[in-house]
Amino acid sequence: MKADYIIVGNGLAGACLAVQLHTLGKKLVVYDIPSDNKSSAVAAGLYNPITGKVMKKTWQAAVLFPYLHRFYREAEHLLQRSFFHPVGIYRPFITAGEQNDWAAWSANPDDGVPVELTVAPQSRLAVNDPLGGLLLPTAGWVDVASFLNAVRSLLSREHRLVEEPFRYDAVRLAAGVAHYGDIVAEKIICCEGVGARNNPWLAPLPIQPLKGEVLIVEAALPEAPIVNRGVYLVPHRQPGFFKAGATYNPHDQQPTVTNQARQDLERHLKAILRIPFRVCGQEWGFRPTVPDRRPIVGQHPRLEQILVFNGLGTKGVSLAPYFSHTLAQWLAGKQSLPHEANMNRFYPLYSN
Ligand SMILES: Cc1cc2nc3c(=O)[nH]c(=O)nc-3n(C[C@H](O)[C@H](O)[C@H](O)COP(=O)(O)OP(=O)(O)OC[C@H]3O[C@@H](n4cnc5c(N)ncnc54)[C@H](O)[C@@H]3O)c2cc1C
Secondary structure (H helix, E strand, O other): OEEEEEEEOOOHHHHHHHHHHHHOOOOEEEEOOHHHOOOOOOOOOEEOOEEOOOOEEOOOHHHHHHHHHHHHHHHHHHHOOOOEEOOOEEEEOOOHHHHHHHHHHHOOHHHOOOOEEEOOOOHHHOEOOOOOEEEEOOOEEEOHHHHHHHHHHHHHHHOEEEOOOOOHHHEEEEOOEEEEOOEEEEEEEEOOHHHHHHOHHHOOOOOEEEEEEEEEEEOOOOOOOEEEOOOEEEEOOOOOEEEEEOOOEOOOOOOOOOHHHHHHHHHHHHHHEOOOOEEEEEEEEEEEEOOOOOOEEEEOOOOOOEEEEEOOOOOHHHHHHHHHHHHHHHHOOOOOOOHHHEHHHHHHHHOO
């Protein structure tokens, strides 16, 4: 069969790209191993334009967040599924100094990201917030598992979805095309997350796994807004259940949950919640991170048929929509690749 593109991987990177290319009328074949997905399938799905201990606007916030809203809304329409929840995030204050700093931030119109301060406890949220807190109305969450399932249905219906490992050694590259089994495609777009470490074309790329763990907890909490202070609680599958996370451990490469992570997350939960909770599950995953913390989009230095979309790190939900758009537009010859995310920054690593 003839296809425009083969996509390897249907995590956030591959799925957002598939939506973009489907919208442009392209014919796709997607390879994925859903049971092996231990990043997007585990992600809580939060997006937030102001993050970090000192609460700064994130990289490219002014571009990424307006685009993200448009993308997930249009994807909901295309896929006939609801997974986008722009419900805001509530962050309790810990010190009076912090409360003052935020009063100053919210008075500065140049910052461009609206915040709402409350100085009284929000009793309906059942959290410890004696000094009140901060509501970030431009933040929210995406039900990533539901989004991925919906993309999977689209691919099965209108393209070709193959749920088995893609074998790099079975590819034959010829002038302007790639052959794989019965498929002839213009390009192969590699979106394997940390699985890229098994991809011989991407071997020089510094994609490093950053392990994260989450707990599944049952608690009598409202579903909105999301509470986030030391730990977040994001609705999970059925009413009364939440994903609580996450840990960040670059040293642990074991594909399993740990007692240490459970204890750390439980400690944070006890500090923030005023009500009892029950832990009923624990999950782990590896985020695909890059030392310069920028995504990787672009073309292999020598093989024009091979492209990459990876390096989404801790922020796949907010990075994947915009950067999949730039890659799709570049493929259509309409836009150049964004400088800071371009794979060509790693070309010197291919010279050895
Ligand atoms: C605990 C945890 C919590 C997180 N929470 C958030 C959050 O709240 N917000 C946020 O923005 N981000 C979050 N993240 C990060 C986010 O999950 C990642 O940025 C994102 O999942 C990366 O997506 P990806 O598509 O690049 O990789 P992946 O999701 O790993 O997808 C890659 C896919 O490729 C497939 N694959 C690999 N090799 C092959 C092959 N040879 N053949 C066929 N298929 C292959 C895999 O099976 C997999 O399905 C979290 C991550 C973790 C671990």
